[in-house]
Amino acid sequence: xxxxxxxxxxxxxxxxxxxxxxxxxxxxxxxxxxxxxxxxxxxxxxxxxxxxxxxxxxxxxxxxxxxxxxxxxxxxxxxxxxxxxxxxxxxxxxxxxxxxxxxxxxxxxxxxxxxxxxxxxxxxxxxxxxxxxxxxxxxxxxxxxxxxxxxxxxxxxxxxxxxxxxxxxxxxxxxxxxxxxxxxxxxxxxxxxxxxxxxxxxxxxxxxxxxxxxxxxxxxxxxxxxxxxxxxxxxxxxxxxxxxxxxxxxxxxxxxxxxxxxxxxxxxxxxxxxxxxxxxxxxxxxxxxxxxxxxxxxxxxxxxxxxxxxxxxxxxxxxxxxxxxxxxxxxxxxxxxxxxxxxxxxxxxxxxxxxxxxxxxxxxxxxxxxxxxxxxxxxxxxxxxxxxxxxxxxxxxxxxxxxxxxxxxx
Ligand code: HEM
Numbered sequence: 092x093x094x095x096x097x098x099x100x101x102x103x104x105x106x107x108x109x110x111x112x113x114x115x116x117x118x119x120x121x122x123x124x125x126x127x128x129x130x131x132x133x134x135x136x137x138x139x140x141x142x143x144x145x146x147x148x149x150x151x152x153x154x155x156x157x158x159x160x161x162x163x164x165x166x167x168x169x170x171x172x173x174x175x176x177x178x179x180x181x182x183x184x185x186x187x188x189x190x191x192x193x194x195x196x197x198x199x200x201x202x203x204x205x206x207x208x209x210x211x212x213x214x215x216x217x218x219x220x221x222x223x224x225x226x227x228x229x230x231x232x233x234x235x236x237x238x239x240x241x242x243x244x245x246x247x248x249x250x251x252x253x254x255x256x257x258x259x260x261x262x263x264x265x266x267x268x269x270x271x272x273x274x275x276x277x278x279x280x281x282x283x284x285x286x287x288x289x290x291x292x293x294x295x296x297x298x299x300x301x302x303x304x305x306x307x308x309x310x311x312x313x314x315x316x317x318x319x320x321x322x323x324x325x326x327x328x329x330x331x332x333x334x335x336x337x338x339x340x341x342x343x344x345x346x347x348x349x350x351x352x353x354x355x356x357x358x359x360x361x362x363x364x365x366x367x368x369x370x371x372x373x374x375x376x377x378x379x380x381x382x383x384x385x386x387x388x389x390x391x392x393x394x395x396x397x398x399x400x401x402x403x404x405x406x407x408x409x410x411x412x413x414x415x416x417x418x419x420x421x422x423x424x425x426x427x428x429x430x431x432x433x434x435x436x437x438x439x440x441x442x443x444x445x446x447x448x449x450x451x452x453x454x455x456x457x458x459x460x461x462x463x464x465x466x467x468x469x470x471x472x473x474x475x476x477x478x479x480x481x482x483x484x485x486x487x488x489x490x491x492x493x494x495x496x497x498x499x500x501x
Contacts, residue, residue, distance in 0.1 A: 105400035110134040112147050120352055120478045120488065124427065127415035136399035142173035142274065145389070145408040151419035151439070153398055154411040157390055158443035161187050164390035164409070166446065171484060172389045172410045175271050178283045181334035182327055188445055193321035194331055197311035198449050206306055207453040210248045215460050217244045222468035225495070230475050233491040238347040242340045245457045249339070251307060252293065260289055264337040268484045290333035294325070342384040343454055345487025347461050349382030353429065355474045355493055360429065365466040373431045375458045380438035381429060383413040386486040388442070413440060414486050471496045
């Protein structure tokens with residue numbers, strides 16, 4: 092990417108046709124990928140008039156280059172498209188280095204593999220109980236009956252919170268995401284403030300009863316605030332937890348549900364994973380690549396730039412379309428195929444650069460447990476109705492109706 096001084100050149104796509112991108116097109120489970128393929132080959136840096144106007148990057152290398160360059164592309168203006176925030180910046184996502192590291196550092200201890208691995212036993216037994224309930228039924232909805240409660244339970248263990256509170260938070264954040272997409276300012280503000288209230292309650296509770304700051308993210312942030320080595324304020328601790336409330340459950344919920352759709356359509360793969368559970372970590376990477384659950388994060392250039400031959404003016408929002416980048420044929424052979432032997436699998440579902448997901452180890456463990464228990468407990472299942480998709484911000488189903496042929500005794 093190079094700086095430029097000329098005027099805006101958005102009317103000419105140097106690669107092919109000029110295509111206007113519409114993020115609000117209704118979608119099925121597969122349709123977005125057809126759209127993204129067309130943009131990758133015909134207009135890989137596209138403009139959209141939606142949400143007040145923004146640019147969208149569809150190619151892997153463009154996304155990697157932008158996410159790696161936090162000097163030219165800031166997250167302090169907005170981190171998603173559309174920008175619709177009234178309640179201030181939330182660390183660590185909405186901060187650039189060096190401030191970013193003040194908030195990121197205290198998350199490192201509680202999210203390291205040695206720490207989060209301790210949750211595996213509890214999460215597995217919870218998954219087993221959920222699957223045991225589903226085994227007795229001929230039909231169920233994988234997204235609402237398994238993925239949602241399991242993702243909520245995982246987060247409740249990670250933050251030492253009651254499951255009921257976390258389920259309420261997930262409902263709030265789904266409603267919040269839909270209102271953001273609809274750009275309904277009044278509702279976005281109301282829901283955001285409600286999420287802030289929950290975050291404040293959690294922080295107050297932890298101040299009253301602190302946990303080990305190496306094991307608990309809230310206590311870690313509070314300890315950093317008290318140590319006064321870095322300029323962290325208590326209000327920013329609340330804002331960090333507020334950010335996590337929305338970030339932590341959406342992606343596992345979405346990608347687990349997508350994996351279930353994939354397995355429902357591919358009985359051979361289901362059987363293979365059931366017989367060879369050692370293949371499940373590789374399967375998790377392919378599910379993350381094929382169905383990258385965070386569809387979009389954005390950056391704002393602090394100077395005029397040229398990306399893929401298109402001139403973009405300082406201050407114009409640019410969206411990175413992760414599910415598109417992860418199916419780019421320039422990087423992945425047979426990009427739409429599920430390949431257990433894809434080596435190396437360089438998908439970027441967890442992001443790139445300073446904002447790379449700090450919870451990637453935990454999320455991978457969570458997905459591995461979910462798939463292991465699903466294929467172990469439910470011998471066979473197929474789709475029993477329409478897969479209903481979430482929205483522009485999250486790629487994945489909110490409803491996966493399935494029919495199971497697993498007998499109680501199997
Ligand atoms: C399948 C699961 C997950 C996926 C695919 C995922 C993906 C991502 C991505 C792509 C980013 C980078 C955003 C950007 O560059 O703008 C990110 C950041 C982040 N994620 Fe995750 N995430 C997952 C689960 C989680 C969980 C369970 C947590 C809970 C702790 C979490 C907490 C965060 C935080 C705090 C950030 C901001 C990091 C920073 O700004 O330095 N994520 N995640």
